[in-house]
Amino acid sequence: MTSRYLTILLVILFFTTSCGTKKRITSSTEDMKTPFEINDNHSATYEEAIAYYNLLSQKYNQIITVPFGLTDSGFPLHEVIIDKDMVFDPEVSKSSGKVILLVNNAIHPGEPCGVDASMMLARELLENKEWAELLDQTVIVIIPFYNISGGLNRGSYSRANQNGPEEYGFRGNAQNLDLNRDFIKADTRNAESFNRLFNKWDPDVFIDNHTSNGADYQYVITLIATQKDKLQKDISKYMTREMLPELYKEMKNDGYEMTPYVFSRGTPDEGIAGFLDLPRYSSGYAAMNHTISFMPETHMLKPFKDRVWSVFYFMENMLHHLNENYEEIIKVRNKGRKEYASAKEHDLSWTLDFDETDEIEFKGYEAGYKESKVTGQSRLYYDRDKPFTKKIPFYNTYNSTATIKKPKAYIIPQAYRKVIERLKWNNVVMERVESDTLIDVVQYKIDNYESRKSPYEGHYLHYNVEVTPVEKEMLIRKGDYIIYTGQGKDRYVIETLEPQAPDSFFAWNFMDGVLMSKEYFSSYVFEERAEELLKKDRSLRRAFEKKKDEDEAFSKDARAQLRFIYERSPHYEQQYMHYPILRIE
Numbered sequence: 001m002t003s004r005y006l007t008i009l010l011v012i013l014f015f016t017t018s019c020g021t022k023k024r025i026t027s028s029t030e031d032m033k034t035p036f037e038i039n040d041n042h043s044a045t046y047e048e049a050i051a052y053y054n055l056l057s058q059k060y061n062q063i064i065t066v067p068f069g070l071t072d073s074g075f076p077l078h079e080v081i082i083d084k085d086m087v088f089d090p091e092v093s094k095s096s097g098k099v100i101l102l103v104n105n106a107i108h109p110g111e112p113c114g115v116d117a118s119m120m121l122a123r124e125l126l127e128n129k130e131w132a133e134l135l136d137q138t139v140i141v142i143i144p145f146y147n148i149s150g151g152l153n154r155g156s157y158s159r160a161n162q163n164g165p166e167e168y169g170f171r172g173n174a175q176n177l178d179l180n181r182d183f184i185k186a187d188t189r190n191a192e193s194f195n196r197l198f199n200k201w202d203p204d205v206f207i208d209n210h211t212s213n214g215a216d217y218q219y220v221i222t223l224i225a226t227q228k229d230k231l232q233k234d235i236s237k238y239m240t241r242e243m244l245p246e247l248y249k250e251m252k253n254d255g256y257e258m259t260p261y262v263f264s265r266g267t268p269d270e271g272i273a274g275f276l277d278l279p280r281y282s283s284g285y286a287a288m289n290h291t292i293s294f295m296p297e298t299h300m301l302k303p304f305k306d307r308v309w310s311v312f313y314f315m316e317n318m319l320h321h322l323n324e325n326y327e328e329i330i331k332v333r334n335k336g337r338k339e340y341a342s343a344k345e346h347d348l349s350w351t352l353d354f355d356e357t358d359e360i361e362f363k364g365y366e367a368g369y370k371e372s373k374v375t376g377q378s379r380l381y382y383d384r385d386k387p388f389t390k391k392i393p394f395y396n397t398y399n400s401t402a403t404i405k406k407p408k409a410y411i412i413p414q415a416y417r418k419v420i421e422r423l424k425w426n427n428v429v430m431e432r433v434e435s436d437t438l439i440d441v442v443q444y445k446i447d448n449y450e451s452r453k454s455p456y457e458g459h460y461l462h463y464n465v466e467v468t469p470v471e472k473e474m475l476i477r478k479g480d481y482i483i484y485t486g487q488g489k490d491r492y493v494i495e496t497l498e499p500q501a502p503d504s505f506f507a508w509n510f511m512d513g514v515l516m517s518k519e520y521f522s523s524y525v526f527e528e529r530a531e532e533l534l535k536k537d538r539s540l541r542r543a544f545e546k547k548k549d550e551d552e553a554f555s556k557d558a559r560a561q562l563r564f565i566y567e568r569s570p571h572y573e574q575q576y577m578h579y580p581i582l583r584i585e
């Protein structure tokens, strides 16, 4: 075939596969072009992005750009709302049966494709009559620039392996924290504002735009869908059976074929694994709220221009899907949320099942090893002249590793102000105790925990937490908080308040006070008291003798023996190693 015929054939193929009902972007007038459209290796700065949305907001009545809460940068967070009916109110939009799509950009300002793609998308939705139909049943809320302080720290070097744009922001924010680990602990004002904004809208679908690192392969865009086995099962079924197949199909039609995010231990052809997006991550936080969530990850080695367009079309395809399936999505979310609120048991943590694999078709580049000219050692390389398409294993089944029985209520002492604050940002329904009251509760005794040896995002995160529930009667103080379960926010409540959950407030060091004893005893003074206690208490004496018989080290350790008696005496403090948040069963 001559090259001329080939070209004609390709043009025909392009139009037959990509037109269909698809809406093509209009060529915008010069003054409405985004900075990216003027120079396709330039990503809009924070100031340029806000100025552009302000310009759109002056020109069109269907969009507003408003500050929403603070960020660590000193500048406010902005929310951009595009609503065809111009009500800009979540309650009204929800009661009229619309779905809400929330889009977050520049959480990692070095990965800014979404910043530029969202600006163009907003304009098309407003300027282009055909595109405006995409908002018939959807309100779209855009966070133009989430990590503002990171975005202001602009340069060209912090993403060593990335192909453009020419300048971009830095991952860490003004506290050098990664905002995509901050959604539960909320050390930043950004996370506080996000928690509140997210709960104001309670979006049905959430997209957080990123760029990947790692292996080389043919795809411009990869996709992290929130972990299906962690999502409520009806919502998960909808996402995996209805939404994902359509998104994959439509992206392929648009010339941006996707693959699941390439999370691999070696090269991708050895297999890739589904990502466990714990609640600390944006999509995991969204899943706690029964929101279907995605992190598109564009590929860092593909030109910036292609990456931006891939994200643009991903969001457009999502709007298409929402427009056609809004009723079903709202129904399935309501059902899922109710089901979760009425369930008796809940999973807290999950682990990847390596025995369960799916096969997916993967378009990669052959990997090889050769001698490094730098180190002289063997080095990995991907050969772009040797593309392949083959089946590879996809590990995407997660099993629960800890399940708890849901209590009737939790009691939070008012002293734990940071916990209460976060629950309030998340619209958790709470009541105050009206007077000092004795209540039968279950308190966890903390038997064991491990902590990270070096700081992780500003914390010495705890893990492998083991507890024993102890029934007791305790005095609950006037003003303490009671949270009854069975509410729409159960999942957030349980996964933050149960200490064994990987992103619980306990894990994030909110209650470290109870992990250190405050009083102690002097052995020489306690000797006589210990003797007296053993004489008076026969069961204590039996336990003590048994321990000495069975534990040789103990039998030779005088201090340990006195401590054994001390810990079982009225002198021992009740706070140490006792989890302060109580359960009412």
Ligand SMILES: [Zn+2]
Residues within 6 Å of the ligand: 108, 111, 210, 211
């Ligand atoms: Zn990222």
